[in-house]
Amino acid sequence: MAFPWHIAATYLSNNNVIILTSRVNRCESETQCLNVVSFIGSSRLLPGADNLCPIESSATRWKRNEKAQNIFFLETSGERCLTARQACSIESTARSNPYAMISVHMENSGPTRQANVRNEQSSQRRNCAITNRLFEEWENNVKLVREDLLQHLRDTPLWRLQQQGRLNQSVHPLTHRSDAVRVAMLWKYGGVYLDLDCLVFRPLYCLKNTVGLVDFLPDWVENGVMAFEGGHPFLQFLMKYMVFAFKPEEYISLGPATLTDSIKYFCDRTEFPAEKILTCRNSSIILQSPRAFYAINNRRQNAFYHPEADQSDFEDLRFSYLSHVYDAGNRPSVPDKSLYGLLAREFCPTTYSMALADGEF
Numbered sequence: 001m002a003f004p005w006h007i008a009a010t011y012l013s014n015n016n017v018i019i020l021t022s023r024v025n026r027c028e029s030e031t032q033c034l035n036v037v038s039f040i041g042s043s044r045l046l047p048g049a050d051n052l053c054p055i056e057s058s059a060t061r062w063k064r065n066e067k068a069q070n071i072f073f074l075e076t077s078g079e080r081c082l083t084a085r086q087a088c089s090i091e092s093t094a095r096s097n098p099y100a101m102i103s104v105h106m107e108n109s110g111p112t113r114q115a116n117v118r119n120e121q122s123s124q125r126r127n128c129a130i131t132n133r134l135f136e137e138w139e140n141n142v143k144l145v146r147e148d149l150l151q152h153l154r155d156t157p158l159w160r161l162q163q164q165g166r167l168n169q170s171v172h173p174l175t176h177r178s179d180a181v182r183v184a185m186l187w188k189y190g191g192v193y194l195d196l197d198c199l200v201f202r203p204l205y206c207l208k209n210t211v212g213l214v215d216f217l218p219d220w221v222e223n224g225v226m227a228f229e230g231g232h233p234f235l236q237f238l239m240k241y242m243v244f245a246f247k248p249e250e251y252i253s254l255g256p257a258t259l260t261d262s263i264k265y266f267c268d269r270t271e272f273p274a275e276k277i278l279t280c281r282n283s284s285i286i287l288q289s290p291r292a293f294y295a296i297n298n299r300r301q302n303a304f305y306h307p308e309a310d311q312s313d314f315e316d317l318r319f320s321y322l323s324h325v326y327d328a329g330n331r332p333s334v335p336d337k338s339l340y341g342l343l344a345r346e347f348c349p350t351t352y353s354m355a356l357a358d359g360e361f
Contacts, residue, residue, distance in 0.1 A: 045346050046201055048318035053206035068141075069100040069205050070191030074181055076149060076174045078107045081128040084355035085328045086196040088348035092322075093200040094138045095347060100205070102142045105185075107177075109148035126358045130351055137350060149181045156184045157239040161246060169248040176246075179254035182226065183239055190230030197328035198224065198293075199343055202321050209234075210286040211259065212293035219272045223259045224324045225293045233283045238262045263287075291319045296339075301326035309339040334361045 043050060071093060075082065082090070082104070093102055135144055150167070153159045158180050161167045170176045182193045192204055207227035214220050228235055241262045247253040264270055267280035274289035295316045296303050303313050304325055317323060325340060334341045336356075344352045344361060355361040 043201060043346065045314055045342060046317050046320075047315060049202075051203050052319065052321055053203050069097070070103070070189060071097060071100045071194065071204065072103045072105060072185065072191055073194055073196050074149065074178050075104065075106040075196060076178045076181075078109075079127075081124065081131040082134070082196075083127055083329070084130050084351055084361055085325075085334075085344075087127075087130045087134045087351045088344050088361075089194065089196050089198050089200070090142060091134060091138070091348035091351050093194065093198075093204075094142050096200045097203055097205070098141065100141060102138075103145055104142070105145045105147060105149060105181075107149050108146035109150070126355070129358075130354050133350065133354060149177060152181050152184045152188065156187060157236070157243055158184050160243050166246060166248065171249045172251050175251060176248075176254050179223065180242065182223070183235060183242065186226060186228045186230070187232070187235040187239065188230060190228060190232075192227040193225070194322070195224040195324060197325045198322050199325055199340075199347055200322040201317065201343075201347060204321055207321070208286075209284055210288055211263075212288040213272060213274055213290050214294045214297055215290035216297045216299045219260070219264075219270065220256065221260050221263065221272070221287065222256050222294060222324070225322065233281060234262070234266050234285055237266045237281075241265070289319075291316070292321055294324050295320045296323060296326075298326045304328075304340040305331055305334060305338050307335040308337050309342055313339050 073086075073090060075086065090102065090104060093100075135142060150162055153162055161180065167173070167176060167180070185191075186193055192207055194200070204227070207225075209229060209232060210227050211221045211223065212225055214222055238259065242254050242258050245253055245258045245261070250257075252258070263272070263278075263285065267278050267285065269278075272287050274287055276287070278285045278287065290297065296313060303310065304327075323343070328340070334344070336345075341352075341361065352361055
């Protein structure tokens with residue numbers, strides 16, 4: 001039996017493997033696939049282990065699971081193509097998780113937003129070239145789905161928001177739509193949801209029934225990374241609470257605030273211990289420590305964009321599966337030697353090089 005994987009073309013220098021480009025290939029045995037996963041996960045920038053998941057899970061994954069892990073992203077703006085930084089998130093996920101099935105769901109229910117300025121048109125052409133290259137390069141395990149995203153709310157408690165026209169009243173429609181759809185899709189299909197400003201460094205296959213804490217607010221969780229089994233009882237509770245708590249004018253009324261409150265009510269507790277299994281109503285939830293996803297938090301977001309990266313910031317990522325890169329969609333430029341620039345060069349090299357060749361990342 002053959003297993004799909006992606007292998008990088010490499011050069012050997014001082015006995016170190018340097019990943020340069022990737023192509024599609026196949027491995028013929030479980031052992032060979034495991035070697036490839038370990039190989040692709042190697043990092044020249046980040047200290048610590050290349051894989052934070054238990055080794056046993058990796059070694060027996062193909063025996064225990066017939067279905068590959070589902071990792072998905074949502075793009076709700078209606079744009080025809082991804083930005084370079086969004087593509088970087090997906091490429092980094094594919095490189096770090098070559099055994100997973102990764103899907104990018106893009107809004108397609110209305111007319112695509114049209115660029116009306118020449119430089120915007122040029123940027124769109126660049127974005128489309130990068131998007132096309134991404135899906136060509138990773139065609140075996142990354143797929144693009146264009147659809148009416150709100151249809152995922154059907155047959156869930158969240159459909160009431162659409163039926164009652166409350167989502168149409170939103171002052172933050174793209175954010176609220178994304179917050180609702182991710183939870184509905186997790187409940188229906190299970191898997192790992194990632195924001196399109198996440199940069200993934202390591203395998204994610206051991207993440208299950210978990211969300212991440214932050215360190216700048218006590219007992220607060222973010223919804224930029226969510227991993228759950230389909231049909232998890234907490235998600236059913238969360239969706240019902242989202243309908244109750246939704247306020248069209250409040251940016252996070254379907255996001256972190258509601259997720260945090262829902263865990264408190266569902267688990268009947270006010271304090272959130274990190275890396276502990278919470279048994280709540282005959283089900284379990286694990287709260288990852290801030291270092292897992294949000295080691296460089298929202299209040300330190302400038303660390304990603306300093307012209308010269310601080311070595312201590314790499315050390316902060318020692319125990320991170322990924323990093324949520326705050327404000328990635330709004331910053332006008334990313335210096336080449338900044339933390340974000342150096343991480344992108346290593347973890348999404350194809351996207352990064354294409355972006356630089358046509359201007360900047």
